[in-house]
Amino acid sequence: MTEMAQGLGVAKSTALSLARTLAAAGLLRSLEVGARYGLGLNLLRLGDLASQQTSIGELGLPVLHELSRATGMTARLAVNENGYPIFLERVDGGGPVRFHAPLGQREEPHCTAAGKAILAQMDELDVRRLIGEAGMRVHTPKTLSTVEDLLGDLKRIREVGFALDDEEESEGVFCAGAAFFDHHGRCAGALSVTDLKLDVPLREVQALGLTVREHADRLSTILSGSNRTTRR
Structure with missing residues (x-):
């Protein structure tokens, strides 16, 4: 989450809110270890x-x-x-x-x-x-x-x-x-x-x-x- 916040130039709370929104759309998925996210299946489908x-x-x-x-x-x-x-x-x-x-x-x-x-x-x-x-x-x-x-x-x-x-x-x-x-x-x-x-x-x-x-x-x-x- 720190990397995402730094990359976007926003606060961690804002980055977390964005990540949750993208996860709800299936574009990201929450990983079990820490506040980390990976690519969601819908994003992979869009790429395909x-x-x-x-x-x-x-x-x-x-x-x-x-x-x-x-x-x-x-x-x-x-x-x-x-x-x-x-x-x-x-x-x-x-x-x-x-x-x-x-x-x-x-x-x-x-x-x-x-x-x-x-x-x-x-x-x-x-x-x-x-x-x-x-x-x-x-x-x-x-x-x-x-x-x-x-x-x-x-x-x-x-x-x-x-x-x-x-x-x-x-x-x-x-x-x-x-x-x-x-x-x-x-x-x-x-x-x-x-x-x-x-x-x-x-x-x-x-x-x-x-x-x-x-x-x-x-x-x-x-x-x-x-x-x-x-x-x-």
Whole structure:
């Protein structure tokens, strides 16, 4: 505790209070010998998650470039953090419009193509729990606003293998996304493409979704070392 207090430049009582708070969150653990603390399991899990995210981003970037070239759209890669999409990589499309969504932040699962692609790989009870926690903020007249509507959309996503965001998060913006999987067969995240709605003819939506799904499956093969896809 003395070392911690000196390192932080605070009193021992303040350092002890901070240590207890971190221990309650599972980031530190109290050792039996004296007022000493070690790394908690949750901190180790966070470190493992960060390592996974870094490798997924690096491994997925070439696939992301291929997806952007194949569609002419902005392509993004999101990892799955307990049902929420966190976008780690982006490759801009060749058009004049740039979609500068910030990387590294958690986005809403119910109104994004990547988010719904991830949700579609979860059990209904887990979806209900997550949506109960996250809520379903309405962004546009097309945003799904009830859990039942969302569950119906997730059923369709499972049938076709890709998700759509048809002006659900932002008016005038269209996205398609598909989940990818790790070597355990778990949903590790999703790839998605974004463009202006007016640049995506209705007749091309099916082909676009299948293209995204194909590239997501390609990333699954890279991550798992197998051609088998565990998509629900």
